[in-house]
Amino acid sequence: MYQYEMFELSLTGEPPQGSQALFTFQTVFHLDGEEKTVKGFYAGSNTYKVRFLPKKTGRYSWKTESIIPLEGPVAGEEECLPARTGRHGMVKTEGLHFVYEDGTKYLPFGTTIYALAHQSGEIIEQTMHTLEHAPFNKVRHCIFPKHYRYNHNEPQFFPFEKNAEGKWDVHRPCMDYWEHFEKILVRLGDMGIETDLILFHPYDRWGFSIMSMEEWKIHLDYLLRRLSAYPFIWWSLANEYDLMFNRTMEDWYEIEEFVAANDCYGHLLSNHNCVHFYDFTRPNVTHCCIQTDGMHKAAEWQERYQKPVVFDECCYEGNIDMAWGNISAFELVNRFWRGCIQGAFVTHGETYVSEDEVLWWARGGRLKGQSAQRIAFLKDFLYSLPSCISPWKEPFVMGPDDRNITATVFEKPEEAYERFRALVNTEERELSQAKDACYYGHCGDQVYIKYFARQCCAMCFLTLPEDKKYEVEIIDAWEMTRTTALEEACGRVEVRLPGKEGIAVIAKQLP
Amino acid sequence: MYQYEMFELSLTGEPPQGSQALFTFQTVFHLDGEEKTVKGFYAGSNTYKVRFLPKKTGRYSWKTESIIPLEGPVAGEEECLPARTGRHGMVKTEGLHFVYEDGTKYLPFGTTIYALAHQSGEIIEQTMHTLEHAPFNKVRHCIFPKHYRYNHNEPQFFPFEKNAEGKWDVHRPCMDYWEHFEKILVRLGDMGIETDLILFHPYDRWGFSIMSMEEWKIHLDYLLRRLSAYPFIWWSLANEYDLMFNRTMEDWYEIEEFVAANDCYGHLLSNHNCVHFYDFTRPNVTHCCIQTDGMHKAAEWQERYQKPVVFDECCYEGNIDMAWGNISAFELVNRFWRGCIQGAFVTHGETYVSEDEVLWWARGGRLKGQSAQRIAFLKDFLYSLPSCISPWKEPFVMGPDDRNITATVFEKPEEAYERFRALVNTEERELSQAKDACYYGHCGDQVYIKYFARQCCAMCFLTLPEDKKYEVEIIDAWEMTRTTALEEACGRVEVRLPGKEGIAVIAKQLP
Structure with a gap:
């Protein structure tokens, strides 16, 4: 028995009289005062099986209860050894991501x-x-x-x-x-x-x-x-x-x-x-x-x-x-x-x-x-990233030309934008979401990524923390190439891009 | 004066005392008992102008009324000659399309x-x-x-x-x-x-x-x-x-x-x-x-x-x-x-x-x-098409494999589809509309077109009228090529396609 691997007991007995699917028996597995009850099944050819997935190491004991008399290891005990290499257990969710039971990354x-x-x-x-x-x-x-x-x-x-x-x-x-x-x-x-x-x-x-x-x-x-x-x-x-x-x-x-x-x-x-x-x-x-x-x-x-x-x-x-x-x-x-x-x-x-x-x-x-x-x-x-990615809301920086848009006649441009947004109906919202075709992700302050999808930009801006230094790379998703664009970037930086589809920019914090 | 061309009268007078924009005078144009009143404007340098767009041929007469005394052709008459070559009048709408006033196609x-x-x-x-x-x-x-x-x-x-x-x-x-x-x-x-x-x-x-x-x-x-x-x-x-x-x-x-x-x-x-x-x-x-x-x-x-x-x-x-x-x-x-x-x-x-x-x-x-x-x-x-295009709802033909989808357990599959559609909310509807990326148009029974956009089909079906014959062409929108695929098609036909983006198929009714 190994941690994270299926453990099977094989017993023998007369075939079930009625349903071969519904007939069931159960085996209770014990470890350190905890117990888990597992249902068995008929596997054909006078064989009954019960399958158990041990999550912890230690000495398990088990005991089977069945109406039909079963022979074989109906009760017993066995040491569950630590997980073998490459065995990480079930995949579980962790927030918006997945992870193996043993904490190993799973994407x-x-x-x-x-x-x-x-x-x-x-x-x-x-x-x-x-x-x-x-x-x-x-x-x-x-x-x-x-x-x-x-x-x-x-x-x-x-x-x-x-x-x-x-x-x-x-x-x-x-x-x-x-x-x-x-x-x-x-x-x-x-x-x-x-x-x-x-x-x-x-x-x-x-x-x-x-x-x-x-x-x-x-x-x-x-x-x-x-x-x-x-x-x-x-x-x-x-x-x-x-x-x-x-x-x-x-x-x-x-x-x-x-x-x-x-x-x-x-x-x-x-x-x-x-x-x-x-x-x-x-x-x-x-x-x-x-x-x-x-x-x-x-x-x-x-x-x-x-x-x-x-x-x-x-x-x-x-x-x-x-x-x-x-x-x-x-x-x-x-x-x-x-x-x-x-x-x-x-x-x-x-x-x-x-x-x-x-x-x-x-x-x-x-x-x-x-x-x-x-x-x-x-x-x-x-x-290769230090953690899973979360969506990144890159800080919005209003350019000098944006300031001239009519909004700025107001003392509170936020109110104007609010009124603008309030006009938008569901259809328009869906359409405008689909149109904005740049995708943003980050791993805390360690990594910031922008993927430009089908946008063919000749350049972009990246707004990075002022107090840290980043190496900025350009990734070509189709050609599978990575090219360093900036060696020590911080704050708002301009990055020259190849002006084609399928380009990502990644900023990795320098040690 | 020509039909569909701007006709301008230039008059002289003292500049307006107050607003040079609001000051106005008017000229009434007459043709065959119809009259049209047109406002004039100050054009600077002691010049006043009135501009008229004649829609019909015939002998127009006009008369100007103004508080400020104006000199020049304040009244007069002139023959409006038929439209010169290439002059089609204003663009108007006609149903879902546009057309010049003289009936010439305008896309x-x-x-x-x-x-x-x-x-x-x-x-x-x-x-x-x-x-x-x-x-x-x-x-x-x-x-x-x-x-x-x-x-x-x-x-x-x-x-x-x-x-x-x-x-x-x-x-x-x-x-x-x-x-x-x-x-x-x-x-x-x-x-x-x-x-x-x-x-x-x-x-x-x-x-x-x-x-x-x-x-x-x-x-x-x-x-x-x-x-x-x-x-x-x-x-x-x-x-x-x-x-x-x-x-x-x-x-x-x-x-x-x-x-x-x-x-x-x-x-x-x-x-x-x-x-x-x-x-x-x-x-x-x-x-x-x-x-x-x-x-x-x-x-x-x-x-x-x-x-x-x-x-x-x-x-x-x-x-x-x-x-x-x-x-x-x-x-x-x-x-x-x-x-x-x-x-x-x-x-x-x-x-x-x-x-x-x-x-x-x-x-x-x-x-x-x-x-x-x-x-x-x-x-x-x-x-080059015989008329403007309207969206085409190509007849839906259920394939033999579609019949096996669970719907067919019902006597009335329409009811099942109706229930399916009723589940769909606005967000899902918008998403699924955006996904179906083939576009359909036709000019009556004369022309049927399908544009596959970014779909890279190696083949498609076209469902044409059974009682007419069509030439089917493949158009490559980027390469700007047209290739005959079928010479005498009718009913449901299969068309082999190059399996790349930007392809249209057009079926033109044979004479």
């Missing part, structure tokens, strides 16, 4: 491979190979198979078996499926990749999306007992929950409550929209999972929700005919920078048409685009 | 040279030379000089003289100024360029922006008597009216009413915002003059206001440090296409930093950018 750089687990062995191997060499440390993928354009293959396994009438029977989990799925989960986890597990979604020809709420909950009950003890898993209640027209908001709240109540470790939890955001103010929701390309709203949403903001779909690099799947590599990289410089997070996806119809976003395989290496560059840059 | 392709008239003779000559070779047929420029960044030169003339105390005296127009200004107006007009005249603006070090309402109206009274008979003039009440903090909305309505009441020809009239749109529903307002880069809203605003939509500032091609002045040439061209393909109109501006600080947007001079020639290409394309 999500996700990608999207919806039907990762439902592909042939060959494609899965190729995907794993690609991921080994890619910057991504989170993958959004689905427990259920997906049916949609460029994604028509029939998977080998499904989460449950069918009954005699040919209908899905949630009471009979397909053990081959779960073993297959868990292997993928563990391989990703071993590579340092979190699974942002999509529990439900509407792109479905098999009927999983239109099961009853009761069936969904039976499925979830089993899933949570099997998977919760893995440290590298997040719950995404759905992909585009608002396209599941058979569910109401109340249904989703019920599902959310069910997941939260049956996950004894408190994994990250959110829900992904098509258009209407889930209610991120709900206590069970740990972070904002948003489909939108409105990166300019990141700071506003951080302020509104006081939770990390993850742009978990902002269109994909690719060339398919649908608007969400044909932005340029440059534009995807641009969206990453726009989001990340405000201390938010952005998720990748790729949709290049290919002969074999294996598009990364749906099925995995190989990456064909040009954004991933630039995302790696951004990731390295952000990991 | 505004404007540019912005705010302080055009307040530059040295040398710069003005250079500007005129540039305009001769540029595609622009409208210039937004100011009656008052402008003070702002890159725009600090002192003009030679001002609209009025100062009094003995050194304060501006609106009762004493500066005749040199007006003659100078009118020369520019006429030179533009002779080149087929409309002046979109900005009557007020906040960028001012001389005090014109903070005069009293009464002073403004005296100024306007004189201006309208001098300039209204020129056919190639539009009234733009202000540039960024909402930054003139000394004015309320009621003040603007009063100014608007004053202009409309004192312009006996009914020139085009609107008002230009910084953030808060002017109320375009007001009857005097002929078109929507909007500062925004929200080109995706064009069709919505056409529907809302039922007037032509002109994006009279959508950021400028350039490289200055301000967000409104540093978009790439590609992006400005992209915004032109996005607007124009919906049947709206877009205005150009250029802000490249240069040694001499002559930036086109403020002062004119030379164009240094790369958008103008692409705008010319777009203009030629739009003029």
Whole structure:
């Protein structure tokens, strides 16, 4: 037993008489007077398992209670050794950011491979190979198979078996499926990749999306007992929950409550929209999972929700005919920078048409685009910073020419500006927010960053603290270059820029 | 006297005793029992003038009434000959579009040279030379000089003289100024360029922006008597009216009413915002003059206001440090296409930093950018179409994979979609509108156009009428190329595209 790694007990007994999904037993783990009760599950072939995620080191003891007689290590004790190298525990939120349980920095750089687990062995191997060499440390993928354009293959396994009438029977989990799925989960986890597990979604020809709420909950009950003890898993209640027209908001709240109540470790939890955001103010929701390309709203949403903001779909690099799947590599990289410089997070996806119809976003395989290496560059840059980024409100300095604008006829120009702002309606506000296309971030006084997105400035001003000294660098997000612009800057300084898109300026405090 | 050209009577008399601006006399023009009363003005040097714009051919007679005795052609008659070549009369609106009085097509392709008239003779000559070779047929420029960044030169003339105390005296127009200004107006007009005249603006070090309402109206009274008979003039009440903090909305309505009441020809009239749109529903307002880069809203605003939509500032091609002045040439061209393909109109501006600080947007001079020639290409394309463009709602065709989305479990999927839409709030609606980045236009059944903006599609579908045949072309907005893709298309067709930004597809009905 190691800290932060799943510990599994394997017991044997006669198969359950009724439901193989709902049948449950429990094991109580003890450490230093604390106890944790963990539900077990039937794993097929007369095997029962219970999985436990130890958070602390020390000597654990356990005891199993079951109606069906079980054999094997029903009770016992074992030393939990300190975490092995590279094992940092679950990812948790900390303010507007994420962090591993052991305090290690974690900045999500996700990608999207919806039907990762439902592909042939060959494609899965190729995907794993690609991921080994890619910057991504989170993958959004689905427990259920997906049916949609460029994604028509029939998977080998499904989460449950069918009954005699040919209908899905949630009471009979397909053990081959779960073993297959868990292997993928563990391989990703071993590579340092979190699974942002999509529990439900509407792109479905098999009927999983239109099961009853009761069936969904039976499925979830089993899933949570099997998977919760893995440290590298997040719950995404759905992909585009608002396209599941058979569910109401109340249904989703019920599902959310069910997941939260049956996950004894408190994994990250959110829900992904098509258009209407889930209610991120709900206590069970740990972070904002948003489909939108409105990166300019990141700071506003951080302020509104006081939770990390993850742009978990902002269109994909690719060339398919649908608007969400044909932005340029440059534009995807641009969206990453726009989001990340405000201390938010952005998720990748790729949709290049290919002969074999294996598009990364749906099925995995190989990456064909040009954004991933630039995302790696951004990731390295952000990991090199002394802390997570917060949005920066650069001090406003009124220029000599601004003073001549009519406002200055007033003794109190603030009042005039207030009146000006009061005229602005929601539509105009949204439009003007989208227009202001420079993004600001900082790490306390140590680092100040401005990202100019598509602005092609030949110069800019930076307003830095007067009493500290900074090295100012120009970063080209696409070319992946860093050039020193000023060696000892303080106060308001002018920086000459190359007058092209995709440029950031960073001021790092000198020691 | 020619139809659609300003006809001027020059009379002599002693100078007015009091105000040289308010003093007025009137001449009544008669044609076939119709009469029109036109106010005259004092033009300096014992000269009084009255200017008349004849709309019809025929023999006009006139008679002048004045308290001060005037000499010269106070009464008389003259044949108004048919319009000379290239003289089409005033531009009027027609539904969501513009048209010359004689029915000739007019699609505004404007540019912005705010302080055009307040530059040295040398710069003005250079500007005129540039305009001769540029595609622009409208210039937004100011009656008052402008003070702002890159725009600090002192003009030679001002609209009025100062009094003995050194304060501006609106009762004493500066005749040199007006003659100078009118020369520019006429030179533009002779080149087929409309002046979109900005009557007020906040960028001012001389005090014109903070005069009293009464002073403004005296100024306007004189201006309208001098300039209204020129056919190639539009009234733009202000540039960024909402930054003139000394004015309320009621003040603007009063100014608007004053202009409309004192312009006996009914020139085009609107008002230009910084953030808060002017109320375009007001009857005097002929078109929507909007500062925004929200080109995706064009069709919505056409529907809302039922007037032509002109994006009279959508950021400028350039490289200055301000967000409104540093978009790439590609992006400005992209915004032109996005607007124009919906049947709206877009205005150009250029802000490249240069040694001499002559930036086109403020002062004119030379164009240094790369958008103008692409705008010319777009203009030629739009003029070649059989009619003005209206937004096109391409018929929605549900693909086989869409049918599997959960909606189809309902007998009435429309109800499900309705529930989905009902969830969406204003913020989400604005975001999702901005995201859908394909633009649709058509000329009846004759032409269908889709502009893909920054979408990099490798293919698209076009849903054309089944009973007609179309030639389908691919247009590259930046490279300015047109390539035939399909020769005889009808119904739903697939078009292979180059998978890059800035591509349009056009289907033209075959004869």
